[in-house]
Amino acid sequence: MRPDDWHLTDEPREFREWAGGFLGSRPALHTVLLTVLDALCSRGRHLYSDEVPLFGVARGEGGRVGAAFLHTPPFPLHVSPVGGEGAEALVARLAGVGHRLGGVSGEHAAAAGLAAAWQRRTGAGVRLVQRQRLYALGELSVPEPSPEGRARVAGTGDRALLMRWYDAFKEAVGQSAGQGAGPWADARIAQGGVTLWETAEGEVVSMAGVTPASAGQVRVAPVYTPERLRGRGYAGAVTAQVSRAAVAGGAAHVLLFTDLANPTSNALYQRIGYRTVTDFAVWGFGD
Incomplete structure (x- = not known):
């Protein structure tokens, strides 16, 4: 593959x-590309930062x-599965237009191949930042015993809570970049895209969000x-409920990512009925 086989656009x-047909042909593997692209098309290309x-x-x-x-800076470039020649050609194409990268994410082999190609081309140091596993829902199994309480869809009255918890979630996973808590909460409330678990006493104790459907998949x-x-x-209870609602809403694929360094969450989602699709990785680039 030649560098010019990669066609670039900022729109x-x-x-x-x-890419729509290509991405839709394998919606599970392309879940991040699909959902981020839909968000940018509907909410503007500067959703995540002022950088183009x-x-x-x-x-x-x-x-x-x-x-x-x-590539939506300040996040790493996210790439679909691609072979070694494709990764080398992409790095050459990006270097040829002076495009800078802080890292790459994607299916584990593709991400590792692109990171290695970037290191060879630029001499930059590369480091494995995170190993992730993509799961798809098989047969849903509601965890037992179920805690007391009920699930409900978050509304406008929950906005302040969603904002606090979104920021707390980002801090917990070490993510400082991305859209602000207010715009995130507003978009999810408008979509009906956050489910809360509420105790019998009315205390909200957990949340699970879901992305808008794209090519039959939600995450x-x-x-x-x-x-x-x-x-x-x-x-477990709120994730099972939001998963059930996604299936009832017509999703053909209900997906989620976990950090492989967290055995608790990986075991939990498997008990609910999620099955491994493949592993992903995030690589960071240095000087």
């Missing part, structure tokens, strides 16, 4: 025209798209329970 709608994003597709014979990426994110309330089954 999300043009990227969707190029970059998108690209690799075209083969007949103009057929075989790989794709998006559960984020799941958050305040530290003082963990270990009581709230996260």
Whole structure:
């Protein structure tokens, strides 16, 4: 593959025209590309920062798209599964236009290949930041015993709580970048995209969000329970409920990511009925 086989644009709608069919052909593997692209198309390309994003597709014979990426600074570039030649060509293409990267994420082999290609090309140090596992819902199994209380969809009266918990979630996972808590809460409330678990006494104790449907897939994110309330089954109960609602809403694929360094969450989601799709990784680049 040659560097010029990678076609670049900074317009999300043009990227969707190029890559929409390719991304929709494997919606589980392309879940991040699909959901981020939809958000940018509906809410503007500066959703995550003032920096201009970059998108690209690799075209083969007949103009057929075989790989794709998006880069929304300050996040790492996210790439679809791509072989070694494709990774080398992408790095050469990006270097040729002077595009800088702080890291890469994607399916584990693709991310590792691109990180290695970037290191060879630039001499930059690379480090593995996080190993993730992508799960897809099989047969839903509600965890037993279920905690007392009920699930409900978050509304406008929950906005302040959602903002606090969104910031707390980002701090817990070490994520400082991204959209602000207010815009995130407003978008999720408008979508009906956050489910809360409320005790019999009316205390809200856990939340599980879900992305808007795209190409038949939705992704559960984020799941958050305040530290003082963990270990009581709230996260499992609210995740099971939001998963059931996604299936009832017509989702063909209900997905979620876990940090492989967290055995508790990995075991929990498997008990609910989530099954491994594949592993992903996040690599950071240094000087």
